Amino acid sequence: MAQTKGEKKTRPERSGNPAKRAAAERARMEESRAAANRVSRVPRKVKEKGSPRWYAPVMVTLLVVGLLWVVVTYLFKGTYPLPYFVENHASDWLVNGNLYVGFAIMLVGFLGLLRWK
Template sequence: MPESTPPRKKPAAEPAARSKAPTRSPQWWAPLMVVLMVVGLVWIVVFYVTQQAYPIPGINLWNLGIGFAIAMAGFLMTTRWR
């Protein structure tokens, strides 16, 4: 009776490359994230409560854009938080 051929040996697989990203965010990340969101919200509320006169007089609706930009920076930080 003929002998069967032995199974082929598979080459050793290389270990998966690990990401060099830190496993945890720095301690200041979460507080800064929350502060940016709150400051952006307060900026927008002050803009509406003062009938569009403050926080920076003279730039009118740009105050609204600044408030949204500050809040959006905080929200974007949430995507990188670990």
């Protein structure tokens, strides 16, 4: 858009007059403050970003159950909680199956706690 001879486009922020420049800066700051203060006062439900409430107790329970499984296995020399491993695998590596099961339960609980938020 071209200017005619009688029109003069004024831009106070580019003015050589320091008073006009300061007034333009104050007006711009007031406008940005007003925009920042326009906040919705309508309450909104905040979405939970963390884990569900039941998650941590379940993982701690898995850790405790796994520990109890290993303790019972040691106390009863591998025959309990599952006698299957001692009866059917007395000569191979599965004789310690109860220990593997107990440590697997604890591992699931530990890995679950790593993902807890």
